[in-house]
Every structure is written in structure tokens, then in C-alpha cells.
Amino acid sequence: MIDRRLEFIQNLESFLLKQNADWAGPLQFEEPPATDQTQNFDLAIPCFSLSKIRKEAPQKCAENISSQLMEVTIKEKLGIELTAVVKGFLNIRFSADILAKSALERIEEPLRSSAKALAKEKIVIDYSSPNIAKPFGIGHLRSTNIGGALCRILTSLGAQVIRINHLGDWGTQFGKMITAYKRFGSAEFVRGDPVNNLYKLYVEFHEREKDDPALLDEAREWFVKLEKGDPEALELWKWFKDVSYHEFKRLYDRLGVDFDYVTGESFYNQLMEKTAERLETAKLLKKSEGAMIVDLEEFGMPPVLIRKSDGSTLYATRDLATAEYRAKTFSPTKIVYVVGGEQTLHFRQVFKVLEMLGYDWAKNCVHVGFGLIKFPEGKMSTRKGNIVLLEQVLDQSEKEALKIVQEKNKEKPEERRLTENEEFDIARAVGTGAVIFFDLHAKRTKDILFNWKDILNFEGDSGPYLQYTHVRLESLIERAKNEGIKFDDKTPLSLEVPEERELIRRLLGFPAMVEAAAREFEPSMISHELLDIAASFNRFYMNVSILKGEEKYKASRIQLVRFTQRVMQTGLGLLGIECPKKM
Numbered sequence: 001m002i003d004r005r006l007e008f009i010q011n012l013e014s015f016l017l018k019q020n021a022d023w024a025g026p027l028q029f030e031e032p033p034a035t036d037q038t039q040n041f042d043l044a045i046p047c048f049s050l051s052k053i054r055k056e057a058p059q060k061c062a063e064n065i066s067s068q069l070m071e072v073t074i075k076e077k078l079g080i081e082l083t084a085v086v087k088g089f090l091n092i093r094f095s096a097d098i099l100a101k102s103a104l105e106r107i108e109e110p111l112r113s114s115a116k117a118l119a120k121e122k123i124v125i126d127y128s129s130p131n132i133a134k135p136f137g138i139g140h141l142r143s144t145n146i147g148g149a150l151c152r153i154l155t156s157l158g159a160q161v162i163r164i165n166h167l168g169d170w171g172t173q174f175g176k177m178i179t180a181y182k183r184f185g186s187a188e189f190v191r192g193d194p195v196n197n198l199y200k201l202y203v204e205f206h207e208r209e210k211d212d213p214a215l216l217d218e219a220r221e222w223f224v225k226l227e228k229g230d231p232e233a234l235e236l237w238k239w240f241k242d243v244s245y246h247e248f249k250r251l252y253d254r255l256g257v258d259f260d261y262v263t264g265e266s267f268y269n270q271l272m273e274k275t276a277e278r279l280e281t282a283k284l285l286k287k288s289e290g291a292m293i294v295d296l297e298e299f300g301m302p303p304v305l306i307r308k309s310d311g312s313t314l315y316a317t318r319d320l321a322t323a324e325y326r327a328k329t330f331s332p333t334k335i336v337y338v339v340g341g342e343q344t345l346h347f348r349q350v351f352k353v354l355e356m357l358g359y360d361w362a363k364n365c366v367h368v369g370f371g372l373i374k375f376p377e378g379k380m381s382t383r384k385g386n387i388v389l390l391e392q393v394l395d396q397s398e399k400e401a402l403k404i405v406q407e408k409n410k411e412k413p414e415e416r417r418l419t420e421n422e423e424f425d426i427a428r429a430v431g432t433g434a435v436i437f438f439d440l441h442a443k444r445t446k447d448i449l450f451n452w453k454d455i456l457n458f459e460g461d462s463g464p465y466l467q468y469t470h471v472r473l474e475s476l477i478e479r480a481k482n483e484g485i486k487f488d489d490k491t492p493l494s495l496e497v498p499e500e501r502e503l504i505r506r507l508l509g510f511p512a513m514v515e516a517a518a519r520e521f522e523p524s525m526i527s528h529e530l531l532d533i534a535a536s537f538n539r540f541y542m543n544v545s546i547l548k549g550e551e552k553y554k555a556s557r558i559q560l561v562r563f564t565q566r567v568m569q570t571g572l573g574l575l576g577i578e579c580p581k582k583m
């Protein structure tokens with residue numbers, strides 16, 4: 001894909017538009033058809049619509065423009081090396097100099113040209129947001145990884161990003177937790193393995209509640225007490241929260257994810273009354289079976305429950321207060337919610353009610369949904385009350401990665417063999433990177449099937465494959481330096497071989513892809529681009545002699561390797577994947 005904003009493309013476009021005043025831009029630019037690949041062209045312009053305006057046959061039209069472009073001064077000014085006319089298409093090859101210059105501007109200082117693209121944006125991102133006193137499930141992994149990547153992507157484009165972890169730390173389930181703890185738990189039991197044991201109590205509550213309906217009443221009472229600020233209830237709740245976050249933090253550190261605010265649902269309690277009042281004033285509240293609702297029938301949606309008959313508030317009430325708070329506190333240009341697709345209706349309802357309240361910023365609220373991670377039935381041994389634990393997945397991934405790293409290490413010549421510590425470090429980076437890449441490789445709205453073989457495949461479309469490609473790039477650069485090859489920003493690129501040209505074109509397209517990923521809130525666009533770049537690089541690496549080739553090409557080819565390395569490092573970094581030095 002040729003990025004229209006590349007300076008030399010824009011120059012060409014304005015030249016052509018000036019020559020053909022009747023031609024309403026923008027022009028169509030395409031990849032040259034594969035058959036022309038041997039001739040190494042960068043761009044094809046279909047001349048069919050233009051030929052109608054110029055009242056010429058398409059072939060003739062392409063030929064005429066071609067001879068215009070090939071006039072010596074014009075050719076030089078536009079950085080064109082050669083043109084060719086094929087079946088009404090005008091193919092263009094740019095000079096290596098202009099591609100190299102462009103690469104320096106766009107790549108060498110990663111994404112410099114794009115660094116201001118979102119400078120006016122201030123974006124609140126609500127992501128990860130697990131529920132306390134419950135194990136961090138693989139489902140929240142997606143929110144964490146997608147959200148984390150989006151934060152990095154948007155920041156790299158100059159946006160001001162406010163990262164919020166909207167912990168699930170409020171709601172009727174805490175009435176249940178407290179009841180369960182008081183009835184059949186103990187401080188000792190919880191301290192033994194806090195999150196898992198709290199969750200066990202919660203599961204036990206649900207088992208017992210079937211035969212003992214009084215439990216539910218008790219739980220309801222505890223939650224009402226909690227909402228009223230009862231000291232005992234508050235103290236227990238706070239303790240549950242602290243021990244939970246302590247464990248979540250460990251996972252965030254492993255995944256390289258961070259937040260500016262960890263303000264869970266409970267934070268918005270004191271604001272809820274005002275929100276309810278505003279709903280009341282706007283005449284949006286309706287009584288229904290003792291509860292308060294907002295009717296959304298005219299919008300084809302079920303009603304939103306604002307307050308239960310016992311007076312307690314709900315998830316949606318808290319989200320309304322939360323959105324008001326964020327709009328007021330940060331005045332953001334967007335409020336983004338990275339939450340599973342199963343909550344699509346919830347967010348449509350919440351955004352609709354905000355609109356009904358008359359907030360014009362309601363249109364800036366975006367739900368970035370995503371599909372499920374599915375496990376082949378029975379294959380996952382880490383199930384506990386149906387939650388697949390992220391920590392165990394990461395541990396297992398590292399373990400599998402270590403096996404592979406050790407095996408590969410044995411095959412290495414003595415002098416290049418890794419130490420045991422290096423093996424562990426690499427396994428950690430590869431194991432985590434593999435899980436992150438797996439999570440971010442598919443279009444986010446798709447469900448994905450968990451499969452160790454794909455996740456850790458060093459040769460396939462996987463995190464380890466990209467990390468390995470990066471190691472190869474770095475070691476080529478290292479070897480070139482050791483061999484005394486001199487290369488720097490002034491090194492001219494030769495680009496005589498099609499593989500070289502294909503690679504540089506791909507690299508030049510990378511910044512546009514990052515911007516597209518930001519626009520669509522779709523980190524997988526970057527994952528795919530990196531796989532394509534790796535494939536282009538590997539074709540170049542297999543077919544072109546880099547360090548063993550002709551002397552006069554060495555510096556140019558290493559400079560191309562360096563561009564590739566920079567893009568790969570930037571891209572993996574945006575996804576949150578570490579680049580190990582060796583593998």
C-alpha cells in the first residue's frame with residue numbers, strides 16, 4: 001500500500017493534477033500488477049477515467065503522460081527513475097535516493113512524520129477493569145492487551161492519553177462475598193491464597209444458596225450496609241480489594257501495562273445521587289415494579305435499571321456517573337471503553353441515556369468491543385470454576401518457550417551458546433510475547449481459539465517468529481559493524497533487486513498503518529503489517545547476499561536492514577512485546 005502522504009507521491013500527484021486541469025483529484029494509485037514485478041516498479045496509475053477526460057485511448061493517454069514525466073527536469077524534480085506503460089496503466093519507478101530520503105524521515109526516527117497526527121486529541125481509555133476478589137481471567141487479558149496497545153499507539157501519534165482501570169469493586173456481589181466470608185471463611189484462609197480463596201468462598205456461596213435462600217437476604221443486607229458506609233462492611237471490602245489488586249499488579253508488570261488512575265466503580269459512589277437527580281430532573285426516570293428505570297423502548301432497547309427496589313444502584317448507574325465524571329474532569333475528545341463484545345448492549349444503553357441527558361459529548365463515547373478467547377473443550381487443565389487463569393497461561397507459555405529455547409541452544413556452536421540465565425530471560429520475553437501477540441493478531445471482534453501450537457510456533461505467524469526476525473536483524477547489523485562496514489544516514493540505497501524495493505516500500509507504509517490502527521482502534525493491523533514486513537525481509541534475506549555479496553552493495557543493504565530493525569522494534573514495542581537481544 002502506497003501512503004498518499006509520502007512527499008514524493010504528493011509531488012507527483014500535484015504535478016499530474018496541474019497538467020490535467022479537468023481531472024478532479026485525488027488520483028488513483030495502485031500497487032503495480034505482479035507481472036511487472038520483475039521490472040521493479042513502485043506504483044501504477046490506471047489511466048481509464050483520465051483517458052475519457054483527455055479524449056484519448058487509455059494506452060495512448062498513459063504513453064503521453066509517461067513522456068511528460070520522462071522529460072529530464074521533471075523526472076529529476078519528481079524523483080522518477082523510469083516509467084512503463086502496460087495495458088492502460090502507467091507504471092512508475094522512483095529513484096532509490098528519494099525512497100531512501102523518505103525512509104530516513106519516516107523510519108529512522110520512528111514515526112517522526114506521524115508524531116503529531118493526533119496532537120489535538122485527549123483520549124480517556126477505560127481498559128483491563130477486572131473484578132476484584134475474582135481471579136484475573138483470560139477474558140480480561142484481551143481488554144488489557146488491546147487497551148495497553150491502543151494507549152501506546154495513540155500516544156505515539158501525539159495524543160494525550162488518560163489510562164483508567166475501572167475495577168469492578170462495587171455491586172451486590174460484595175454483599176455475597178462478605179456473607180460468604182463471615183459464614184464459612186476466615187482471615188487465615190483468605191491470607192493463604194487471597195484471590196483464589198476469596199473466589200472459592202464466592203463459588204461456595206452460590207452452591208449453598210440453592211438450599212439456603214436466607215443467604216441471599218443476608219447478602220442483600222450486607223450490600224445495603226456497604227452502600228451506607230457500615231464500618232465493618234467497608235473494612236472487609238477494602239481488604240478484599242487490596243489483596244486483589246496486589247495480585248493484579250503482578251500481572252500488569254508481567255504484561256508491561258500501566259494506568260494513570262485505578263478508580264473502580266466504588267469511586268463513583270458519592271456521585272451517583274447527583275446522577276439520579278439529573279435523570280429525575282430530565283424526567284427520564286420511571287417507576288417499574290418498585291425499581292427505577294429509564295425506558296428505551298423507542299430506541300428498540302430494553303430499559304436501563306437505575307435503582308433496585310431496595311435502593312441499591314447498579315452497574316449501569318455507576319457507568320453513567322463515571323462518564324459524567326470523566327467528561328467533566330478531563331474534557332476529553334474521546335472516551336473509549338475496551339470491554340468485551342458481550343457488553344455491547346450495555347454501552348449502547350449507557351451512551352443513549354447520556355445523549356438523552358443532553359450531553360453533546362455523548363457522541364464521543366466509543367465502545368471498543370472484542371471477541372472471546374475460546375478453549376478447545378477439555379484441553380485446558382487450568383480451569384477453576386470456569387475461569388481460565390491468566391497467570392497460569394503465562395507460566396505455561398514461559399515453560400514451553402524455555403523448552404524450545406533450551407533445545408535450540410543445544411544445537412548452537414559452543415562459542416554462541418546461551419547461559420542458563422539468558423535462557424530464562426529469553427523464555428520469559430518469548431513466553432509473554434507469544435501470548436500477547438496471539439491475543440493481538442486477530443481482528444479484535446473475532447473470537448479466537450486458544451492453541452499452544454500456533455502461539456509458540458517459531459516459524460509461523462507468531463510473536464516468537466517476529467522476535468526471532470528482530471534478533472536476526474540486530475545480529476546482521478552487529479556483524480556488519482564487526483566487519484568494518486561503514487553505513488550511516490548518508491549511505492545511498494541501491495535497490496537494484498526487487499526484494500530490496502519491495503521491502504523499502506513496505507517499511508514506508510508502516511506509519512500510515514499505525515495511524516489506521518489508531519483510527520479503527522485495531523492493534524491487529526500492526527500485527528499483520530509486522531508479519532508482512534517480516535515476510536518481505538525474509539525474502540530479501542534468503543535471496544540477496546547481504547554480507548557475502550558484492551562489496552559495493554554491502555553498506556546499502558545493511559542500511560536497509562537497519563530501517564527494518566527500527567520498524568520491527570517500534571511495532572513490537574507498540575504491541576507491548578519485548579525484543580530479546582538473542583534467541
Ligand code: ARG
Pocket residue numbers: 126129130131166167168319322337339
Ligand atoms: N468490570 C467489568 C467486567 O469485568 C468491566 C468494566 C468495564 N468498564 C466500564 N466502564 N464498564 O465486566
